[in-house]
Amino acid sequence: MWISRDLEKSWSQAASLPVKILRGVRQCGKSALLQKLGGDSRQHITLDDLQTRRTAEEDPALFFEQYPWPLIIDEVQYAPRLFPEIKKRIDDLRRARPQSEKVLSRSPLWLTGSNQILLDQRVRESLAGRAGYFSLHTLSVAELQNGLEGFSVKECFLKGGWPELYVTPSLSPVEYLNNYLLSYLEKDIVMSAGILKVSAFEKALGLLGARVSTLLNASEIAAHVGVQATTVQEWLGLLERNQIVFLLPGYFHNLSKRLIKSPRLYFLD
CATH class of the missing domain: 1.10.10.10 (Winged helix-like DNA-binding domain superfamily/Winged helix DNA-binding domain)
Incomplete structure (x- = not known):
């Protein structure tokens, strides 16, 4: 089941910087949206995978040899050493103009991040002027009304806009949100902020x-x-x-x- 997101149009039409960054809380639908927009033309990598994260941190140049652009990287804030390598590669492409103009205009690198504090810090340090920001929230009432048959306001009050609760109707909203508080807030807020x-x-x-x-x-x-x-x-x-x-x-x-x-x-x- 796919529920169309309002951001789809603006993402595709936005003026293209080399990097597009999609921010938003965990499980709001960032990965699914970019996979849909990227189709088969972009490989999708997540740094939630510890082995992939280790490769990205230990040898960023090798990482991009293994996963060439165009590319989607989820939770990129977990590999801070990737950012200087991204900057270097973008600058190399810019120096190679006009041959690289077509590549850069298509925003060859799409990134997502759930921890805004870490993500903003990394971007400010390496990607200023090279990246465009977009924000995705959980499903809006309008998106749910347009995307669901038999949309119920009562159901919306109970489930909010969390996509997983609509994709998997058997999930208990109370159990899901309690687990979300424990995992996301402790993992991405408490630990990273000290x-x-x-x-x-x-x-x-x-x-x-x-x-x-x-x-x-x-x-x-x-x-x-x-x-x-x-x-x-x-x-x-x-x-x-x-x-x-x-x-x-x-x-x-x-x-x-x-x-x-x-x-x-x-x-x-």
Whole structure:
């Protein structure tokens, strides 16, 4: 079953830089989308595979000899040594113009990443001016309405927009989301950001979930979980950059008030 994504058209029509990067949380459909758009013309590699990741880290040049462009690489942030090699190869192609113009115009390298903090750091260091960013979220209501027969608003409330819950209807949404919290947040947020007070972080997540759409009060959350308000603000920054939550600022005609008044917090799905 395939549910068309709104991003498909803009991805194909976007002005082509040598690298296209698709950001989004785990399991929102990044890999499936790029495989569909790339078809049989692009090999698909994932760095979730430890052996492939090891090859990419130990010998980036050999990695690209084994997996020539055009190429899709999933979870590219796990192999930071790939980025300087990508930069080198792009610069070599640019120097070889006009012979390489056609290759570069087709964006020969498509990358995905679920950990925005690590990914942004790698891109800033090596691929500035060479890569275009795109963001993919979980399925929207419009995508579900257009792609599912017998679309149910109630089902959408229970499952959100997580593709796997629609592809595999027998999956329990509660079990799936609980496992997602344990695996994704601990793997991609807690470990990579070096969060030490894991239990306090998890408790803060629960409190934030119970306060969706209310005015954000970091000091109150901090008092309940036993950390400083600045720590909660840092956690919120991590969640926001990784597209887990977003902060909706208040609307005031006075711009200064918009900037200083407390925002409302929402989870993206």
